[in-house]
Amino acid sequence: MAFIQFLKPKNALEEGGRTAAPIQQDAGEPEKTCPNCHKPIPLSRLWSSYLVCPCGYHFRMNARQRITMIADKGSFLELFAGIVSDNPLQFPGYTEKLETVQNISGEAEAVVCGTAEIGGRKCCLFVMDPGFMMGSMGSAVGEKITALFEYAMQKRLPVVGFTVSGGARMQEGLLSLMQMAKTSAAVKRHSDAGLLYIAVFTDPATGGVTASFAMEADILLAEPGATIGFAGARVIEQTTKKALPKEFQKAEFVLQHGFVDTLAPRSTQKQLLTRLLNAH
Amino acid sequence: MNQIPYAVVKLARDSQRPTGLDYIQNIFADFIELHGDRRYADDPAIVGGLARLQDRYVTVIAMEKGHTAKQRSCRNFGAPHPEGYRKALRLMKQAEKFGRPVICFVDTSGASCGIGAEERGQGQAIAENLMELSTLCVPVISILIGEGGSGGALALAVADRVWMLSNAVYSVISPEGCASILWKDSKKAEEAAACLKLTAGDALRLGIIERILPETELGEKPFYDRIRRALAEELEALEKDPDLVPKRYDRFRRIGQVKERT
Numbered sequence: 001m002a003f004i005q006f007l008k009p010k011n012a013l014e015e016g017g018r019t020a021a022p023i024q025q026d027a028g029e030p031e032k033t034c035p036n037c038h039k040p041i042p043l044s045r046l047w048s049s050y051l052v053c054p055c056g057y058h059f060r061m062n063a064r065q066r067i068t069m070i071a072d073k074g075s076f077l078e079l080f081a082g083i084v085s086d087n088p089l090q091f092p093g094y095t096e097k098l099e100t101v102q103n104i105s106g107e108a109e110a111v112v113c114g115t116a117e118i119g120g121r122k123c124c125l126f127v128m129d130p131g132f133m134m135g136s137m138g139s140a141v142g143e144k145i146t147a148l149f150e151y152a153m154q155k156r157l158p159v160v161g162f163t164v165s166g167g168a169r170m171q172e173g174l175l176s177l178m179q180m181a182k183t184s185a186a187v188k189r190h191s192d193a194g195l196l197y198i199a200v201f202t203d204p205a206t207g208g209v210t211a212s213f214a215m216e217a218d219i220l221l222a223e224p225g226a227t228i229g230f231a232g233a234r235v236i237e238q239t240t241k242k243a244l245p246k247e248f249q250k251a252e253f254v255l256q257h258g259f260v261d262t263l264a265p266r267s268t269q270k271q272l273l274t275r276l277l278n279a280h
Numbered sequence: 281m282n283q284i285p286y287a288v289v290k291l292a293r294d295s296q297r298p299t300g301l302d303y304i305q306n307i308f309a310d311f312i313e314l315h316g317d318r319r320y321a322d323d324p325a326i327v328g329g330l331a332r333l334q335d336r337y338v339t340v341i342a343m344e345k346g347h348t349a350k351q352r353s354c355r356n357f358g359a360p361h362p363e364g365y366r367k368a369l370r371l372m373k374q375a376e377k378f379g380r381p382v383i384c385f386v387d388t389s390g391a392s393c394g395i396g397a398e399e400r401g402q403g404q405a406i407a408e409n410l411m412e413l414s415t416l417c418v419p420v421i422s423i424l425i426g427e428g429g430s431g432g433a434l435a436l437a438v439a440d441r442v443w444m445l446s447n448a449v450y451s452v453i454s455p456e457g458c459a460s461i462l463w464k465d466s467k468k469a470e471e472a473a474a475c476l477k478l479t480a481g482d483a484l485r486l487g488i489i490e491r492i493l494p495e496t497e498l499g500e501k502p503f504y505d506r507i508r509r510a511l512a513e514e515l516e517a518l519e520k521d522p523d524l525v526p527k528r529y530d531r532f533r534r535i536g537q538v539k540e541r542t
């Protein structure tokens with residue numbers, strides 16, 4: 001089921017699934033065209049390579065696919081699954097949008113939290129979902145992340161988190177903005193307790209999530225090619241009226257400028273996370 | 281609060297409103313400005329230093345937009361770069377070391393949006409301030425005096441008390457930005473401003489701020505005198521509180537509205 005959801009055109013995912021486009025199933029093996037090298041890749045091959053094209057392009061991955069990839073088999077236990085968004089400001093269209101996105105993504109919110117084992121090491125795990133309003137943070141995401149760090153502190157567990165987000169969710173206005181402070185305070189408490197937090201930036205990580213819990217980890221990993229920044233590239237271009245450097249805000253650029261520790265291609269992530277967890 | 285929210289947005293942005301430096305000069309005595317983040321540069325969009333509030337020394341940090349065209353351009357219209365947030369954090373840590381309270385004046389349409397700001401880690405700078413402010417061991421009071429634009433404003437507003445001027449606004453995104461993303465039409469900003477619930481009255485109802493400061497005699501001596509008295513009284517209470525940091529945690533921990541689905 002999770003895999004099928006991924007096959008839907010990228011646009012449907014990006015727009016929070018406003019258009020439930022049908023899956024193209026031809027007679028031959030289904031293929032997907034890589035937006036980087038423009039070559040068709042058989043889906044079976046894509047799946048066996050963690051949704052990475054032979055050219056190195058990392059396709060977006062939903063939360064459940066990532067959990068399958070990272071957590072030891074059968075080890076993931078979901079927490080706070082019942083916490084969902086309300087429409088506190090009565091923002092026009094938001095309630096309907098949430099319902100649509102919930103139906104299409106199969107997720108209740110833009111982050112999935114729980115405990116898992118990675119290489120035999122127990123940890124708290126959160127994974128954000130690009131298919132749920134592009135991983136935007138409203139009250140529910142803020143509450144789940146905060147609750148997870150509090151839980152991790154209580155149980156003295158490390159936290160591993162995969163971030164993907166367009167930023168704070170504007171339909172919850174100031175309440176979304178305040179989640180940046182709330183999650184940051186929880187990360188700080190966890191950190192002050194001497195506990196480890198590793199974040200993995202995946203495409204894209206921008207706005208209020210980058211400027212809060214995503215950037216606050218002890219160790220920051222990034223998937224190659226992921227966009228990482230605060231302001232969106234289009235907004236910067238419009239504001240400055242300057243052409244942006246070629247690799248602007250890409251993981252490689254952010255590494256060069258000293259804001260992530262290392263690049264972690266998907267095929268190496270589990271092993272690297274295991275080594276890091278074992279070192280603490 | 282019968283005003284149209286977008287009219288308040290315009291008032292909040294008015295270049296004739298008192299700016300951060302006006303508040304510093306009129307509320308405090310003996311202001312000594314301290315420059316630079318000790319890492320890269322001095323950001324003119326954030327002004328900070330030592331000052332006396334009645335009989336106690338405080339660290340005061342303000343976003344500064346400037347009034348004239350020249351000032352505004354030199355201050356980058358009050359949009360701080362990462363070095364501005366890092367300067368603010370340096371001064372907050374200094375305040376903590378010497379047991380001084382911190383007073384912040386917030387007025388920005390948002391953190392600076394540009395290539396340099398991204399190269400120097402705008403997101404990281406804001407994130408670090410949020411995290412460090414959450415456990416700063418001295419009282420922190422933040423006053424939103426004009427625009428409270430998103431994370432760029434919040435980076436100086438993780439405080440024990442957050443107050444707003446009655447015509448200040450506080451928002452997750454500008455109404456223009458919201459309108460252009462949601463409705464692909466920045467001209468619908470008026471509608472967006474109403475939806476975003478960004479006025480001081482809204483913020484108070486949502487539990488985001490503790491107090492609205494009236495703007496009667498805005499920019500005149502009695503106006504500043506009132507704020508000085510309010511700050512002094514509040515600091516008096518906060519300084520006696522042994523649970524300052526846990527209470528600050530709870531203050532933000534409570535915010536948000538979710539449903540429980542079984």
Ligand SMILES: [Zn+2]
Nearest residue numbers: 034037053055
């Ligand atoms: Zn490719």
